[in-house]
Amino acid sequence: MGHAVTIKDIAKILNVSVSTVSRALRDTYDVNQETKKRILSLAAELNYKPNFNATGLAQGSTHNIGVVLPFITNYYFSTVITGIQEVAYDNNYNIILFITNDSSERELSIIQNLSLSRLDGLLVSVSSNSDSCNHFQEIIDEGTPIVFFDRIASNIDTSKVMQGDYKGAFEAVEHLIESGYTKIAHIAGPKGLDFTEKRLNGYLDALKKHGLAAREEWIIFSGFSQEYGETDTYQLLQCEQRPDAIFAVNDRKAIGAIVALKNNGVIIGKEIGVIGFTDDPICTIISPSITTIAEPAFEIGTTSCDLLLKHINKKNFNPQEIILPGKLMVRDSTRRN
Amino acid sequence: MGHAVTIKDIAKILNVSVSTVSRALRDTYDVNQETKKRILSLAAELNYKPNFNATGLAQGSTHNIGVVLPFITNYYFSTVITGIQEVAYDNNYNIILFITNDSSERELSIIQNLSLSRLDGLLVSVSSNSDSCNHFQEIIDEGTPIVFFDRIASNIDTSKVMQGDYKGAFEAVEHLIESGYTKIAHIAGPKGLDFTEKRLNGYLDALKKHGLAAREEWIIFSGFSQEYGETDTYQLLQCEQRPDAIFAVNDRKAIGAIVALKNNGVIIGKEIGVIGFTDDPICTIISPSITTIAEPAFEIGTTSCDLLLKHINKKNFNPQEIILPGKLMVRDSTRRN
DNA sequence: GTGAAAGCGCTAACAC
DNA sequence: GTGTTAGCGCTTTCAC
Numbered sequence: 001m002g003h004a005v006t007i008k009d010i011a012k013i014l015n016v017s018v019s020t021v022s023r024a025l026r027d028t029y030d031v032n033q034e035t036k037k038r039i040l041s042l043a044a045e046l047n048y049k050p051n052f053n054a055t056g057l058a059q060g061s062t063h064n065i066g067v068v069l070p071f072i073t074n075y076y077f078s079t080v081i082t083g084i085q086e087v088a089y090d091n092n093y094n095i096i097l098f099i100t101n102d103s104s105e106r107e108l109s110i111i112q113n114l115s116l117s118r119l120d121g122l123l124v125s126v127s128s129n130s131d132s133c134n135h136f137q138e139i140i141d142e143g144t145p146i147v148f149f150d151r152i153a154s155n156i157d158t159s160k161v162m163q164g165d166y167k168g169a170f171e172a173v174e175h176l177i178e179s180g181y182t183k184i185a186h187i188a189g190p191k192g193l194d195f196t197e198k199r200l201n202g203y204l205d206a207l208k209k210h211g212l213a214a215r216e217e218w219i220i221f222s223g224f225s226q227e228y229g230e231t232d233t234y235q236l237l238q239c240e241q242r243p244d245a246i247f248a249v250n251d252r253k254a255i256g257a258i259v260a261l262k263n264n265g266v267i268i269g270k271e272i273g274v275i276g277f278t279d280d281p282i283c284t285i286i287s288p289s290i291t292t293i294a295e296p297a298f299e300i301g302t303t304s305c306d307l308l309l310k311h312i313n314k315k316n317f318n319p320q321e322i323i324l325p326g327k328l329m330v331r332d333s334t335r336r337n
Numbered sequence: 338m339g340h341a342v343t344i345k346d347i348a349k350i351l352n353v354s355v356s357t358v359s360r361a362l363r364d365t366y367d368v369n370q371e372t373k374k375r376i377l378s379l380a381a382e383l384n385y386k387p388n389f390n391a392t393g394l395a396q397g398s399t400h401n402i403g404v405v406l407p408f409i410t411n412y413y414f415s416t417v418i419t420g421i422q423e424v425a426y427d428n429n430y431n432i433i434l435f436i437t438n439d440s441s442e443r444e445l446s447i448i449q450n451l452s453l454s455r456l457d458g459l460l461v462s463v464s465s466n467s468d469s470c471n472h473f474q475e476i477i478d479e480g481t482p483i484v485f486f487d488r489i490a491s492n493i494d495t496s497k498v499m500q501g502d503y504k505g506a507f508e509a510v511e512h513l514i515e516s517g518y519t520k521i522a523h524i525a526g527p528k529g530l531d532f533t534e535k536r537l538n539g540y541l542d543a544l545k546k547h548g549l550a551a552r553e554e555w556i557i558f559s560g561f562s563q564e565y566g567e568t569d570t571y572q573l574l575q576c577e578q579r580p581d582a583i584f585a586v587n588d589r590k591a592i593g594a595i596v597a598l599k600n601n602g603v604i605i606g607k608e609i610g611v612i613g614f615t616d617d618p619i620c621t622i623i624s625p626s627i628t629t630i631a632e633p634a635f636e637i638g639t640t641s642c643d644l645l646l647k648h649i650n651k652k653n654f655n656p657q658e659i660i661l662p663g664k665l666m667v668r669d670s671t672r673r674n
Numbered sequence: 675g676t677g678a679a680a681g682c683g684c685t686a687a688c689a690c
Numbered sequence: 691g692t693g694t695t696a697g698c699g700c701t702t703t704c705a706c
Binding site for chain 1: 682686
Binding site for chain 1: 341386387388389390391393394399401408409410411412415416418419422426431432433434435436447450451452453454455479563592596599619622623624
């Protein structure tokens with residue numbers, strides 16, 4: 001296999017010093033144009049590739065960024081990663097992936113075992129039952145920047161990228177109201193999660209604005225899966241006052257609602273309207289197609305990564321909170337005729 | 338932030354040499370039990386974490402493995418990655434993710450720009466239009482092991498992990514036949530891709546075994562997306578001899594077929610049966626639910642990663658080809674009543 | 675059983 | 691504008 005080409009080899013061949021080669025390669029301008037050219041062309045010819053372990057050791061940067069998130073097996077997160085990857089690739093950074101399975105223990109263990117020496121920064125979406133976020137603060141204190149996306153740790157002072165949860169929920173509910181629904185239920189996520197709260201508030205405020213009642217029995221907190229969507233919906237159908245529309249915290253639960261309603265012979269749209277949140281591709285495939293708020297997943301990824309790169313490249317970069325708006329996608333599940 | 342704890346610090350505090358610390362930490366047995374204990378407990382107390390840039394530099398291993406694949410935004414690949422991640426995590430390896438967007442140019446550029454010095458091995462699923470695979474051979478020749486999964490480069494001598502494409506397809510078609518369908522069409526993937534060929538052959542052989550005709554107009558090659566599934570199906574409906582069942586190369590195309598048939602008022606199952614391949618969760622959500630061959634995506638991930646680790650840890654590990662069987666999931670799209 | 679020292683590939687003072 | 695040198699944190703001969 002022969003050993004990989006190093007700057008030493010190049011230096012020897014060209015009869016210059018390693019530092020000259022290093023400087024030429026990194027475009028430091030106190031290098032003679034001629035020798036620089038020779039160095040670059042020889043490097044290209046020899047297919048020289050820098051050893052990042054060495055550069056990392058020498059100057060403490062690795063061009064690796066860590067991405068910590070609950071899952072990747074859903075549309076939203078896998079699209080976010082694709083966005084992150086796009087920006088990272090363009091800037092010559094690599095993505096190291098950590099999956100928490102939405103378990104805070106796993107998250108903690110990942111973070112604590114993280115070898116920061118191999119990471120220039122971290123992009124994270126916290127797991128839903130994360131009670132404390134001290135471990136993140138410690139990382140930041142040790143000098144590794146973090147940018148939170150989607151599921152943020154709100155008490156930590158760093159950049160955050162979110163979708164417009166409040167506004168999206170508000171818009172979703174307003175759409176239901178404008179479509180003529182008046183008894184609007186909300187099947188929410190687990191309590192205590194930031195974005196769940198925001199969507200709930202958007203829901204409540206939209207009702208308030210239009211002078212509609214928010215009955216306690218119409219608001220159900222549970223998990224994020226389709227199964228919870230189903231059981232929540234069965235519960236709603238038992239209510240003393242049956243709702244005529246359901247705002248689901250995400251598309252998975254909206255799908256669960258659709259399934260439950262179908263099972264009970266309820267005509268979706270006409271009798272009970274359903275709206276979700278995410279715009280999972282499945283929304284257009286299922287019948288009836290599901291009205292939803294499209295989350296800008298890809299942009300969340302690119303924006304977060306951009307921001308992290310800024311934190312990495314200028315320390316003391318001022319933390320920013322960016323909220324990317326969602327977009328109402330009207331489909332059959334909220335059509336009354 | 339203070340600098341991170343190094344073995345030097347530990348050595349100084351304990352009044353031993355760095356080499357002793359290094360040996361103790363790595364469980365090399367020529368270290369006094371007593372001093373070893375003291376070293377380990379101090380390391381734990383100080384929250385010592387090895388600098389992998391340094392270990393990488395010193396001994397040429399990084400505990401990073403690269404994963405190169407076309408997409409992550411679908412059920413199959415994201416589940417495979419989750420499997421890979423599970424094994425990597427347990428063995429203290431990190432995953433570095435590279436997404437080719439199914440473009441062979443991008444793939445080539447990724448591979449050529451790969452800094453092998455930061456990778457102990459590579460897990461790859463090639464992009465569909467990859468004409469040449471020399472770049473992979475070069476990587477292997479330079480000493481970095483590769484394991485292929487799913488979409489393999491068949492002419493390269495290294496370990497490969499696949500699902501039972503031939504057998505799965507055979508079983509799918511046999512299921513159709515046993516369900517009473519006789520005029521069975523196949524909407525395939527693009528020509529020239531290994532697993533597409535295998536599924537095609539499984540289809541052909543199952544027909545042959547049962548003495549059924551394989552008409553050329555019933556076999557359509559196109560892309561993998563739902564849209565192709567739709568257009569392929571419209572084309573089938575135009576055939577002189579209309580087929581009474583469709584074997585789709587994957588679930589996405591099966592969904593396309595379902596949509597197209599619904600649009601044309603065809604009763605799925607009764608008039609035309611549809612079977613897919615993958616077991617995307619959507620199969621159970623869509624109506625009618627889709628019969629399919631479940632791919633062992635998670636196991637593909639864990640198996641590939643296991644195998645790669647073996648290649649990394651013993652050079653000259655003998656390449657293995659592992660085929661993991663799929664599983665027939667019977668649902669409504671192939672029920673005739 | 676332990677220490678000294680060289681070296682992995684690169685960067686960054688510091689000379690000249 | 692270029693070379694020399696020390697050093698990043700760790701492993702690994704080679705002595706003792």
